[in-house]
Amino acid sequence: MATTQVNRRRTALAEIPVRMSQLRVSTDEVPVLLNRTVIDSPLDNIPLGYLTPSPSQDELIIRQRGRRRSINWSPDKIPSSTAALLSILRTPTKSTSTMTLRSSPRKRLHLDSVASSSVMLSPHSIGQSPTRKIRTPQTVATPLSAYTPQMKRLRFTESPIAQQNQTTPLSKILKGLSQSQLINVIQELVNNEPAIETKVRNNLPIPDIRPMEEQLIQLKKNIFKSLPTSRLMKNTDSVGHSRAATHLATFKKTVVDQSNQLNESENWDALLDYTLMAWPVVRATPVWDNKTHNSVRRSCFKILSWHCLCALKTAGNALGEQRLKDLFNQMAAMKADCDDISACEPHLDNILDSIAI
Structure with missing residues (x-):
């Protein structure tokens, strides 16, 4: 019984090289296998991508760049062609902006007024596009009144209703005036009138x-x-x-x-x-x-x-x-x-x- 098992193992081991030779494919046979419509070999179950793998996108970019050049650290001036090539091959970096993200409303208004006032037309550029000259905020001093709109006071030529309406009692009209208005009215009445001033003083009550x-x-x-x-x-x-x-x-x-x-x-x-x-x-x-x-x-x-x-x-x-x-x-x-x-x-x-x- 033991001898029979040993013989079976030797027969199985002897068949391994034969099966491995059937799986091998030479370079001359690859085009033939690809052009055949019916393949009877064990390679029928192998995908074609394993036989001719396509390069990835990263590998194509690396191939297009060519051979990596050594970095020259010498202080000599680099030729323009080399500098242009290095600028193309250099990895782009994130651009930094000098403009602050936050600024006060007063500063933004100041910068806008400076930019609008810096557009000037030269006398020799008639018919051409205007040139923009931007000045720094330190050289231009904008007054504070430029930020606040100037409100015009309403002026009426007609006389007030208090002067026209004679039926309304004077005491009721005086209630609508402020303290400063009452002072001005009384002061205008007593100016150059000593008698009126004396009479007003004698009739003034205690506060x-x-x-x-x-x-x-x-x-x-x-x-x-x-x-x-x-x-x-x-x-x-x-x-x-x-x-x-x-x-x-x-x-x-x-x-x-x-x-x-x-x-x-x-x-x-x-x-x-x-x-x-x-x-x-x-x-x-x-x-x-x-x-x-x-x-x-x-x-x-x-x-x-x-x-x-x-x-x-x-x-x-x-x-x-x-x-x-x-x-x-x-x-x-x-x-x-x-x-x-x-x-x-x-x-x-x-x-x-x-x-x-």
Whole structure:
């Protein structure tokens, strides 16, 4: 049995060279095999692409380039033909632009105005295309008015309706004018007319501070509305101050503007009345746990103290006895809020003594 198996193996090994010779194809037989319509050999199952493979696109490009040239690093000048060939064979690189991707609108408008103004026609180029001369932004200074359109004011030759309509009451017409317009109208009427000016001065009332008081009270309410309403949080801590910081700044600005308006107009009696009115409103603002947060409160007290001192120094006895007594009665409570009001006490005593005499 063992001898039979050995003989079979030897017979199979002996058939391998014969079968391999049948698979071999000589170069002379390839055209014959390609031109035959019917192939009975074992090559019938082999694709023709394996016998004559076609080169790829990359290989065709490499063949067209030819033999790679060695790079010459010498500083000698390269011939123009060689430079042109190298520029063709060189791999293209991404072009970099010097223009920034982002620029401000003012700079873009500036560059556009420079480009439009740089188109000039020479006197010798009549009938030819214009030449564009671009100047750098450093050499051309474009005024700021070139960027903003100039709006023309409307001018009417006809007289205003307020002058034509005689049935409308004058008081109603004056409500539509601004403060500066009213000042100009009155100033034109009293110019070179002493009698009219004296009559207007005698009829001028004391400035009304009630609208100012209403505005201050409303701003004080806004401060308290901005504070936290939770029972677990304090209203006067740092969190509450951060929420009310904007309203505190608005309150301080209003006090400064209103007091300056009365001071610049030299209505000293109204300024002293404003001080007595605004002081309790400032006192009613929140007192914060951190002392540095009370800077707005202290600033308002100092501003009112300074204006009160200006009124006492300038007006004196003209302020009226009743107004000065009211200030004297409130002086003790005002000194507890701010020590700067103490500077007004000597002037107040001197004025009251002069009135008593």
